[in-house]
Amino acid sequence: MPVRALWREGERLALIDQRLLPGRLKVLRLSRAADVAMAIRNMTVRGAPAIGVAAAYGMAIASKEKRYTVARAARLLGSTRPTAVDLFVGIERVRKAWAQGEDTFPAADRYRDEIVGECRQIGEAGAKLFKSHSKVLTHCNAGALATVEWGTALAPLRVAHDRGAELFVWVDETRPLLQGARLTAWELGRERIPYAVIVDNAAGHFMATGEVDSVIVGADRIARNGDFANKIGTYEKAVVAKENGIPFYVAAPWSTFDSRRPNGEAIPVEERRPEEVLSYAAKVTAPKNGRARNPAFDVTPNRFVTGFVTPDGVVTPRRLAKTFSARGGN
Ligand code: MRU
Numbered sequence: 512m513p514v515r516a517l518w519r520e521g522e523r524l525a526l527i528d529q530r531l532l533p534g535r536l537k538v539l540r541l542s543r544a545a546d547v548a549m550a551i552r553n554m555t556v557r558g559a560p561a562i563g564v565a566a567a568y569g570m571a572i573a574s575k576e577k578r579y580t581v582a583r584a585a586r587l588l589g590s591t592r593p594t595a596v597d598l599f600v601g602i603e604r605v606r607k608a609w610a611q612g613e614d615t616f617p618a619a620d621r622y623r624d625e626i627v628g629e630c631r632q633i634g635e636a637g638a639k640l641f642k643s644h645s646k647v648l649t650h651c652n653a654g655a656l657a658t659v660e661w662g663t664a665l666a667p668l669r670v671a672h673d674r675g676a677e678l679f680v681w682v683d684e685t686r687p688l689l690q691g692a693r694l695t696a697w698e699l700g701r702e703r704i705p706y707a708v709i710v711d712n713a714a715g716h717f718m719a720t721g722e723v724d725s726v727i728v729g730a731d732r733i734a735r736n737g738d739f740a741n742k743i744g745t746y747e748k749a750v751v752a753k754e755n756g757i758p759f760y761v762a763a764p765w766s767t768f769d770s771r772r773p774n775g776e777a778i779p780v781e782e783r784r785p786e787e788v789l790s791y792a793a794k795v796t797a798p799k800n801g802r803a804r805n806p807a808f809d810v811t812p813n814r815f816v817t818g819f820v821t822p823d824g825v826v827t828p829r830r831l832a833k834t835f836s837a838r839g840g841n
Contacts, residue, residue: 513655516658522542522571522616528555529694543576544569544588547588551598558658559598563600566591567601570615574609593781594731633663633821636667637666637670638676640758641678647725648726649727649728650685651690652695653695653729653762654698657729663730672704678704681709686788687788688787690742691708714748725757726757726760727760728742729763731808732769733831734777737819740811741761742809744809747809753814758817761818765822765841775812781808782804813831814828
């Protein structure tokens with residue numbers, strides 16, 4: 512059964528509690544916008560496209576609660592996580608429908624369908640990048656859990672694998688919240704795609720010893736010049752890939768492209784609680800009262816990107832500006 516991160520049940524949002532995976536597959540059913548906002552903030556649901564769709568449903572749910580104006584609901588959901596631009600795109604889609612007196616749930620459904628369709632197209636567009644035998648490295652989780660269905664970085668791998676390519680995936684564990692070890696490994700296992708989880712610090716070793724043919728990751732926000740934000744640690748992987756002559760791809764739907772940010776310096780980077788770093792699997796590992804910094808994302812300059820895998824095909828950073836102006840952008 513293909514994974515789905517979330518779905519609508521009448522006027523409720525059902526979603527997999529991603530904090531509990533892979534140990535437990537638990538579905539939460541939310542009928543209040545405040546609970547949807549909390550689920551995004553505490554990463555019950557995470558991944559840029561998925562939080563955009565969750566926020567779209569959050570707006571639809573808010574429109575049926577008496578306590579919200581359109582603006583108040585948009586503020587509540589928009590204050591949850593700052594980096595993924597998809598969040599704001601999802602909110603805006605339903606905000607417009609609500610403000611114009613249209614039915615809000617169909618607007619959220621349309622946004623979900625658009626994201627799922629684009630992820631499927633990313634799978635088609637990116638599959639040809641992976642030859643019949645390929646060892647691919649990925650960081651964080653950019654699979655169905657992060658996008659509703661299909662994934663971004665994982666979609667081309669799924670399509671290539673379905674068509675008979677013999678793939679092997681290096682999965683960075685992705686400290687501090689282990690999205691790679693917990694979520695990507697779980698998704699690849701369900702798809703029967705061979706993989707090995709590695710500690711984040713091992714990626715350079717495998718690239719330098721010739722065991723990685725290409726790298727593919729997702730993104731949380733892509734600026735007009737092709738600088739992009741993704742899970743902390745992505746920047747290092749991109750630099751080491753370039754040093755070793757390994758192609759580095761970034762897969763994303765159009766909702767992740769932000770035409771209002773000229774470059775990476777303009778991308779807001781979320782900083783999360785230090786406790787996430789000071790502990791491992793809920794066990795405190797640092798000295799009592801130890802200090803930590805916990806940026807959840809980093810920004811990779813465009814010069815490290817070989818290509819963006821978009822729903823409309825693979826685009827080089829150099830051609831990205833043209834693509835932005837042709838589309839109008841978010
Ligand atoms: O903090 P998270 O787990 O929401 O971060 C997710 C990522 O960084 C993903 O790589 C990104 O959202 C792309 S998901 C298709």
